[in-house]
Amino acid sequence: AQKITQTQPGMFVQEKEAVTLDCTYDTSDQSYGLFWYKQPSSGEMIFLIYQGSYDEQNATEGRYSLNFQKARKSANLVISASQLGDSAMYFCAMREGDTGGFKTIFGAGTRLFVKA
């Protein structure tokens, strides 16, 4: 069954340091996509990064990179050089399927606190 697990309810990081947010997933599909979203206190959902199951290289977007370990079914988000504005909820999501509705489910989230 499709499942996403984020085991860190809250994380603290010092400004300018790197932080890794964990995400593990479970799926029986060979084709799937993994996403990370940020939700600041204002409530909107902001897309950060995407990794396809067939992508051989880890995705990167500016200060965000996705550490994709397919055999371990993990898709951890790495934020380099943390900034105060990175304080937010972070959600990992997985989308299954080559056809059909592309069911997309989310993890419970990790709240990141960046300290000055």
Place this chain on the structure above:
Amino acid sequence: DAGITQSPRYKITETGRQVTLMCHQTWSHSYMFWYRQDLGHGLRLIYYSAAADITDKGEVPDGYVVSRSKTENFPLTLESATRSQTSVYFCASTQARNTEAFFGQGTRLTVV
């Protein structure tokens, strides 16, 4: 305005009443989703849709009904609201499997 819009933004209703949350997107995205967000649970998928007249149940569909007669609209109806349906509801849309979903602003629903 281009984008994805939810209405109303805030709603208070009584137990047992029917309430419909609206979602409208202007991109003609094929795929649309409804989620509810509750503390400790993240976003849970209620229903999703691949196209007009094609919908499917998500993780927590009980007590909800959806329809999609037009590509751009995806209303969510609570047939008989319960207090456990108090939540923030998000609608989202995407064009393809490998593209990000765009989210509405959310609807905060309180059932009293």
